[in-house]
Amino acid sequence: MPIARVRKDHRPYRLKRAMSRLNDAYASHFLVPQFESVGAGLRVTNPRHVEVSGRGVRVGHDVHMMATHDRPIRFTSWPQGADTWGDITIGAYSIVLPGTRLASATRIEVGKNCMFATNAYVTDADWHDIYDRTSAPGGTAPVALRDNVWIGDSAIVCKGVTIGENSVIGTGSIVTKDIPSNVVAAGNPARVVKELDPEEELRRREALFHGEQDYARYIDGFDRWVLHSNRFTTWLRSLVWPSRDL
DSSP states (O other): OOGGGSSSOOOOHHHHHHHHHHHHHHIIIIIGGGSSEEOTTOEEESGGGEEEESSOEEEOTTOEEEOOSSSOEEEEEOBSSSSOBOOEEEOTTOEEOTTOEEEESSOEEEOTTOEEOTTOEEESBOSSOSSOTTSOSOSBOOEEEOTTOEEOTTOEEOTTOEEOTTOEEOTTOEEOSOBOSSEEEETTTTEEEEEOOTTSOOOOGGGGGSSSSOHHHHHHHHHHHHHTTOOHHHHHHHHHSOOTTO
16 A cells, blocks of 8 residues: 555554565565675665665665655666676665665765655766767766765765765755765755854764664554554555545
8 A cells, every 4th residue: 555645544553563574574585685785774665666786785784765666766886897896885874765866887985874865866977978978887986975964855966076974965956076064065066055053963863773762662662653543444444435534
């Protein structure tokens, strides 16, 4: 059932738990072997819509991915020789939202606590030579996103770029040159439009995993609270005869 298209999740708690276990089993069996390495705590929504092409894609611990059927997540590594491929590393605690694409012919290094909004695109290559259109992947240069970088909706990060720690790239921006740490950059080409306030506390995603309560238990408790009154018959009715009074 496409939960994103309904007003309310009518599934009973036990049904949602069972569906989550099936989701995790699919991810473990079919998706995880496609990565070069995967840290503990990987959480993937709709793992059948996460595509890994090529070798050298590594994911740190406690990374979250949320794909949809119309906006798959794609990690692409391009071969440069018999044993040489592009390299993609996603740091711990990062989150990757629907439609994100990372394509590497040399190296894309993503630090810890990074966030990729919907349709973000990061590439370290031109993918064709400017003059010889039969030659691929064209010009290449490594990309580095330092810790706690946030790439906005539909933003593009081009080859050879380094984005400094804590910086935010605005929606729809195209980053062609390095961005310093602790700023907001936006536009085409992206330029610094604001500096982050050094007096403001920055709370990173890793805080979700180091609180008083284990993250998995927190999510489970939230589901119990939200779904506690749901009934199996109501869920079935919502599938075949949805209405506003459900």
